[in-house]
Amino acid sequence: MNIIILGYGKMGKIISEIAEERGHTIVAKITSDNRAQLDNLDGSSVDVAIEFSQPESAVDNLSWAINQGIPVVCGTTGWLEHKHEVEQLTLSKGGAFFYASNFSIGVNIFFKVNRYLAKLMDEQHDYAIRMEEIHHTEKKDAPSGTAITLAEDIINKIDRAKRWNLDTESVENGHNILISAKRIDKVPGTHTVTYSSETDDIEIKHTAHSRKGFALGAVLVSEWIKNRKGILSMDDFLSF
Known part of the structure; x- marks a missing residue:
């Protein structure tokens, strides 16, 4: 799969490493410093976006991915007062949005x-x-x-x-x-x-003994979400 990482801090870096180990391609690693790259990115070439940024950036990142028709997996916390807006945008665009407070x-x-x-x-x-x-x-x-x-x-x-x-x-x-x-x-x-x-x-x-369990879970969900639609959660992924 072609994956874009929205938020390339410690978690983003571990996610990127695991994704590449599993044979995926990271097409872009976006931070607050290079976010302008999104203006020139062809969303049709991206299979999934993984969003692990900061609370102040999450809504803009998620909205960009959803408007591009890219399934998005989000693990950023601290922004959930806007979660309903993101869910409504997802439904209106017929997209896929997966949020978990923890992917372990x-x-x-x-x-x-x-x-x-x-x-x-x-x-x-x-x-x-x-x-x-x-x-x-x-x-x-x-x-x-x-x-x-x-x-x-x-x-x-x-x-x-x-x-x-x-x-x-x-x-x-x-x-x-x-x-x-x-x-x-x-x-x-x-x-x-x-x-x-x-x-x-x-x-x-x-x-938790390391961040690796969180990162691996996010990559596994990203593999799972391709071709799915709607508002999704770990209960869906784990069939709880």
Whole structure:
């Protein structure tokens, strides 16, 4: 396949390496410094766009790909207040848009376990819910997109969980999910969900050892999305 990388930071570079190892061609590597190259790029020569940029660039990058008729796979977080607009553009153009807060296969199994555990804990009112996420110091948004996905999945399953809050914000009446977001050098990503009572704690945890799992997942999805249409997610990819 011919792939364009929109956002060529650390993740973009690992994605590019894995894609080329799997026999794909990277036709362009776009950053904020060379974005003008898009004006001269023939979209018909591109099979898929992989978007891992910054929150402030994501919407423009995604809109460009969708308007070019290029299926787009996005892992950028911190821009989701505009996600509905991108989805509507995708549907109006008959395109394909795939978003995941995390492309790791292990993390998406973790998401599934989190939803199942939350369903079991719905009636267990003695347990307070808290989360911790740890990432590298270069990560700009907090909490992480993965942590937000975990929290929103819990909120959808547990009636008493009304909203999530960062630990710098107030928590009222125990109805919130408290998220601690830490930034430590060279940590790819660790997420922990804890249900805590006076008698015991129940905890599930995912620890990434490198960014390679995230990057490989993005490339596998890019291979899968070709010739598909619509708004797609990891649940579709993994047949959950």
